[in-house]
Amino acid sequence: MYYSNGEYFELTFKQKLSYFFISLVIISLGNGLSIAAAMGAAPWSASAVNLANVTHLPTMLFLAIEAILAAVVNLFLVEHINWQRTCGNIIFGLLFSLFVAEFANLFRPLFVGLATIPKVIIDLFGIWCIGIGISVIQRANFVLHPLDNLTNVARFKFFHGSAPLGQLSNFVIAVSISLVCWAMSGQLLSYGIGTAYCFFLQGNNIAWGDRHLFKHLLHIDPTKI
Numbered sequence: 001m002y003y004s005n006g007e008y009f010e011l012t013f014k015q016k017l018s019y020f021f022i023s024l025v026i027i028s029l030g031n032g033l034s035i036a037a038a039m040g041a042a043p044w045s046a047s048a049v050n051l052a053n054v055t056h057l058p059t060m061l062f063l064a065i066e067a068i069l070a071a072v073v074n075l076f077l078v079e080h081i082n083w084q085r086t087c088g089n090i091i092f093g094l095l096f097s098l099f100v101a102e103f104a105n106l107f108r109p110l111f112v113g114l115a116t117i118p119k120v121i122i123d124l125f126g127i128w129c130i131g132i133g134i135s136v137i138q139r140a141n142f143v144l145h146p147l148d149n150l151t152n153v154a155r156f157k158f159f160h161g162s163a164p165l166g167q168l169s170n171f172v173i174a175v176s177i178s179l180v181c182w183a184m185s186g187q188l189l190s191y192g193i194g195t196a197y198c199f200f201l202q203g204n205n206i207a208w209g210d211r212h213l214f215k216h217l218l219h220i221d222p223t224k225i
Contacts, residue, residue: 008218016142019214020092023137027145028096030129032103035059036111037123040194042130042202043174044147045100049190050181060101067093070146077153088143096145123194130198131205132213139210139217163210164203171199 011019034041041049048062071090075081111119137144138152147170155166182188 011140011142016140019136019140019217020142023133023140023144024092024095024099026129026133027137027148028099028103030126030131030133031096031100032107033126033129034123034194034198035100035104035190036107037119037126037194038111038190038192039116039119039123040127040192040196040198041190042127042198043171043178043195046190046195047174047177047181050178050185050188053187053189054181054185058101060097063097063100064094067097067146070150074146074149074153077150077157085143089146089149092143093145093147120193123192124197127194127198127202128205131202132209134202135206135209136214136217138206139214162203163206164201167203167206168199171202175199 031042031045035045035049044066048059048066051062052059068090071086071093075086134148138148151166151170154169155161155163158169159165178188178191
């Protein structure tokens with residue numbers, strides 16, 4: 001839904017599709033940059049990297065599994081189950097997994113020999129991109145990654161619309177998974193300044209995107225859909 005000249009309008013399918021692809025590229029690009037920079041990825045991406053390290057299976061597989069499991073959890077939190085929307089969210093999650101893996105593979109050679117400070121700056125930029133991309137796809141209210149949908153549902157169901165609290169509640173689970181992997185392998189991968197920035201400030205990045213990027217787009221309480 002969007003607001004213009006004192007009136008509220010539903011987005012057309014074409015508009016929703018446009019915002020969907022814009023968000024998919026921004027979020028995947030940001031995740032790919034943060035993973036390739038190796039200065040701290042977003043918590044869920046980091047958990048997938050650590051699961052891959054423990055099991056020696058592809059990171060992309062665990063990104064996909066996380067998306068599917070989050071979609072299942074969402075079914076228990078909303079008032080009305082929308083199977084079409086749920087399937088769309090899973091498809092988004094699977095596409096996201098593929099895009100992130102490709103972006104990470106594309107960017108890794110660019111970071112070879114790069115100094116630490118530029119790596120950190122690029123990593124933080126990648127995390128910021130994830131936040132503003134999430135802001136757009138949440139407000140477009142079409143389909144979104146199940147983990148982002150979980151954040152959105154928690155935000156309105158438990159935290160009175162607070163993006164920072166909704167995001168923190170989501171990330172606690174991801175960090176817990178990584179800590180279990182650390183206990184099993186003795187290694188904690190893809191954690192660093194970018195992860196801390198994402199954990200504590202990603203909700204603020206989402207809120208910033210709400211205020212400044214495509215400002216006419218409005219949030220709808222996802223638990224009522």
